[in-house]
Amino acid sequence: MTRPLPYPYTFGAQVMQFPFKWMWKNNIPLRLYVIGAIPTFVLFNYITYKHPLRNAPKKPDAH
Numbered sequence: 001m002t003r004p005l006p007y008p009y010t011f012g013a014q015v016m017q018f019p020f021k022w023m024w025k026n027n028i029p030l031r032l033y034v035i036g037a038i039p040t041f042v043l044f045n046y047i048t049y050k051h052p053l054r055n056a057p058k059k060p061d062a063h
Contacts, residue, residue, distance in 0.1 A: 008014045023030060 008017050
């Protein structure tokens with residue numbers, strides 16, 4: 001393996017040197033955001049696509 005550059009010039013090199021493990025361990029808001037986003041995504045998908053009232057018959061117009 002080669003030694004890293006003194007400064008990562010490309011975006012890929014910056015991503016490779018980013019401390020993802022350290023950020024996950026020490027950044028509590030990031031963890032809470034990800035942990036909360038997953039059930040929210042599942043709930044919204046259920047409401048959008050599989051909820052029984054989604055395919056309920058429409059009410060007729062009053063006119």
